[in-house]
Amino acid sequence: MSAPHDQLDAATRAAGRWPARGEIWLILAYALTAAFVTWQALHLGHIDNFLIFRWSFFHLSEGVNLYAPYPKLYFSLYQYGPSFGLLIAPFALPPVWLGLVLFNSVNITVFYIAVRRLLPGRLGLVALVLLYFEVLRTAQNAQNNALLAGLMILGFLWLERDRLGRAAAAIALGASFKIFPLAAAALALPHRRRMRFGLFLAAALAALLLAPLLLTSASTLLQQYRWWGEAEQGFGARRLDSVMALFALVVPGTWPNWPVQAAGTALVLLPFLLRRADWGDPIFRRGMLYSVLVYVVLFNHQAESPTFIIAMTGVVAWYLTVERRWYHHAVMAASWVLVSLFSEILSGDALNACCRPWHYKTIPILLAWLVMQWELLAPRRPGGALPGRAGDAPAP
Numbered sequence: 001m002s003a004p005h006d007q008l009d010a011a012t013r014a015a016g017r018w019p020a021r022g023e024i025w026l027i028l029a030y031a032l033t034a035a036f037v038t039w040q041a042l043h044l045g046h047i048d049n050f051l052i053f054r055w056s057f058f059h060l061s062e063g064v065n066l067y068a069p070y071p072k073l074y075f076s077l078y079q080y081g082p083s084f085g086l087l088i089a090p091f092a093l094p095p096v097w098l099g100l101v102l103f104n105s106v107n108i109t110v111f112y113i114a115v116r117r118l119l120p121g122r123l124g125l126v127a128l129v130l131l132y133f134e135v136l137r138t139a140q141n142a143q144n145n146a147l148l149a150g151l152m153i154l155g156f157l158w159l160e161r162d163r164l165g166r167a168a169a170a171i172a173l174g175a176s177f178k179i180f181p182l183a184a185a186a187l188a189l190p191h192r193r194r195m196r197f198g199l200f201l202a203a204a205l206a207a208l209l210l211a212p213l214l215l216t217s218a219s220t221l222l223q224q225y226r227w228w229g230e231a232e233q234g235f236g237a238r239r240l241d242s243v244m245a246l247f248a249l250v251v252p253g254t255w256p257n258w259p260v261q262a263a264g265t266a267l268v269l270l271p272f273l274l275r276r277a278d279w280g281d282p283i284f285r286r287g288m289l290y291s292v293l294v295y296v297v298l299f300n301h302q303a304e305s306p307t308f309i310i311a312m313t314g315v316v317a318w319y320l321t322v323e324r325r326w327y328h329h330a331v332m333a334a335s336w337v338l339v340s341l342f343s344e345i346l347s348g349d350a351l352n353a354c355c356r357p358w359h360y361k362t363i364p365i366l367l368a369w370l371v372m373q374w375e376l377l378a379p380r381r382p383g384g385a386l387p388g389r390a391g392d393a394p395a396p
Contacts, residue, residue, distance in 0.1 A: 026128055027112070030135065034108050037139040038101040048074050050091075050100050050142040053084070057092035060085035060212055063220040067231040079231060079302075082212045082224040083176040104139045107147040111135065114150035115313065117157055123320045130316045133340040134309035143306040148174045149293065149313050152184040156289045159188055160282070164197045172204035180296040187289055189272050190279035241303050243366060245359045257301045264299040268292060271376035283321075287376050290318040294369040298362065308339050308361055315368045322375070331371055334364040 041047050051074040059066050059078075066078050066085060091099040091106075115131070116124045138145045151174040158167035167188070174181030188197045212221050239245040243264060244257045268291055271284075278284040293314030297303045312335065319332040339361045342351065351360075 023125055026125060029132070030108055030112055030128070031105075033132075033136055033139060034101060034104040037136065038097065038104055041100065041140065041142060042097055046140075047096065047100060047142060048076055050096070050103065052076060052078050053080075053088050053103070053142070054092040054096065054099060056080065056085035057089050057215075060224070061215045063216050065227050066224055067227045077231070080178065081176050081209075081228060082221060083208045086212045086215055087173075087176070100142065103142065103144075107144055107150075108135060108139060110150035110154075111146035111309075112150075114153040114157075115317075118153050119317060119320065127313075127316050127320055130336060130340075131309065131312060133344050134312050137343060138306040138309045141306045144177060145307050145309050148177065148181050149310040152181050152293060152296075152310070153289070153313070155184050156187050156285075159191055159197070160285070162191075162193075164191075164193060164200050168197060168200035168204045172201055172208055175205065176208040180300055183268075183292055183296050184289075186269060186272070187285070187292060190285055238301050240301065241305065241308070241359050241362050242301050243298050243362065244301055246362055246366070249358070261299045261301070264295060267373060268295040271373070274377060284376070286321065287318070287372065290314040291369065291372045291376065293317075294365060294372065298366055298369060305343060305361065308365070311365045312336075312339055314372075315365065318368070318372055327371065331364065331368045335368055338364050 041050070055070065055073050056066055056078055059070075060082060066082060069077060088103075091103040093099070094102065112128065115127055118124070119127050135146055151170045155167045155170035155174075158164075158170065171181060171184045174184070185198075185201055188194045188201075191197060209225075210221075212224070216224070239248055239257065242257075244260045247260060271288060271291075272279075275284065291314070294311045297307055297311035300307065315332065315335050319328055322328055338355075342355065342360070346355070
């Protein structure tokens with residue numbers, strides 16, 4: 001996998017040693033966003049999510065149930081793994097305002113760097129402009145979805161560069177927060193040293209799972225994992241903005257999410273099975289990255305509006321690197337308008353009246369994902385290119 005690396009290095013050198021004027025303005029906009037949303041959240045008192053994260057460190061240290069309600073401290077429930085309670089320490093120990101601005105800054109910075117490395121040159125700048133509303137939304141909610149998207153992308157890029165330890169650490173770190181980033185491990189299937197990567201990933205996951213022992217005892221940590229399992233079972237029947245929620249509009253009633261999720265998992269992995277001859281094609285591997293980024297949102301029964309930054313990153317990167325036809329433009333326009341723009345220009349009451357009952361964000365993302373899967377599964381053209389794939393797309 002050395003040729004793609006040379007292409008990326010050449011593209012990076014061609015972009016110049018210092019950021020161009022357009023990128024300087026974009027960096028400034030992203031930096032100001034971290035500062036503005038922190039001020040906005042503190043001014044309006046919308047910091048419940050960050051308080052949940054912050055208090056997880058102190059609850060872990062005290063050995064109390066991370067997943068119990070604490071209405072005097074915050075309103076929602078903690079849903080992350082115990083490791084997150086340790087990793088949030090650098091943002092929990094400073095004053096709330098400083099911890100929040102640092103938390104938002106780290107999330108936005110990791111996402112920005114990941115997208116720029118995935119799409120060097122002009123394409124990356126265009127992608128970051130198209131994704132700005134998503135970054136703004138996840139930061140306004142003090143969520144770490146931008147960080148999770150960045151970690152999944154960086155894990156893929158490090159796999160492409162044969163840096164297996166870094167790739168395993170990035171994916172394991174994301175999975176220690178929420179389970180779904182572990183899906184990025186499937187991107188190692190085409191790698192010739194996939195078994196070694198699996199060992200690195202297992203070691204990284206084990207280290208992160210045991211890391212809270214720095215703050216708590218082994219018996220208490222084991223109990224925290226039991227409580228986490230019970231909490232996940234309690235949330236297992238939820239269907240927020242997901243494919244399962246769309247199906248529930250047609251087939252109402254009580255039925256488990258897992259059959260739909262299993263079908264989605266089989267479909268996302270199907271190109272790896274049927275197109276094994278394309279494993280050596282860097283454009284095919286990039287296509288699988290985009291598909292996985294969308295899949296982890298579509299089939300996540302707890303996907304909320306801020307989570308869609310992950311799916312939109314996959315859709316935008318796919319759109320910018322395909323040989324575009326009319327349906328690519330249509331799907332991209334629908335995705336950006338419905339997912340990114342509507343939430344900014346329509347009030348909450350308007351969205352509740354016209355859109356949210358129909359899970360409006362899920363529909364264009366699902367259409368985009370189905371087109372992606374068709375392009376990954378369709379037979380090659382006589383010239384050898386994958387349908388819908390541009391032969392000169394930047395490769396990691």
